[in-house]
Amino acid sequence: MKFGVIVFPGSNCDRDMIECLQKDLKQEVIELWHKDKDLSMFTTDDCIVLPGGFSYGDYLRCGAIARFSPMMQSVIEFANKGGKVLGICNGFQILCESGLLPGVLLRNSHQQFVSKNVFIKEAAAEGSHALKIPVAHGEGRFFADDKTIEQLEMHRQIIYRYCDEKGSVTPGSNPNGAVHNIAGICNKERNVFGMMPHPERASSTSLGNEDGKKVFAHLFGIN
Known part of the structure; x- marks a missing residue:
């Protein structure tokens, strides 16, 4: 399995991701420039x-400009x-x-930037353990209308929820006010995944936390 990591102007986690995939997970990685298409x-x-x-400086709205980059059309x-x-x-x-994911x-x-370790759990797995994964964002509050949320729940598209250390999904464990404590979702076809927490920052023994590896194992079967 190969991983392509896109570098946008303003990306600041691309090196973290590449190092995690190559060194911690032993995967092949190819860097992709935002202006390329291949x-x-x-x-x-x-x-x-x-x-x-902060792709393109997030000057308009987070992700709104990057969405039109040549590479994203290919993605x-x-x-x-x-x-x-x-x-x-x-x-x-x-x-x-x-439009690859709803919401x-x-x-x-x-109304504040949050940068800290939080806990998340697999939404669809009964009794799943809490994983300690860092977040770092100012606009991470997932929102969708009631019909969309109903569809996400029905098709089991919610992949992670914020929880406390014991795995309980509570308002106090929600770092940004996301609806239904949603930390990550996927599309109906289950090939597109999005999440606010950073598993690549929690996959190294030198950082004292390898819970992020469990995210990659859950999504792609690698560890």
């Missing part, structure tokens, strides 16, 4: 990653053919802006 070296068994950061085509796509933080925002990421309910 994804011919990837098959639908591979994955394109949109890392966190949309790749995803529509069944290729795997993962968006982390700003990458999640770009996926929502591009929107709004400003945090407390």
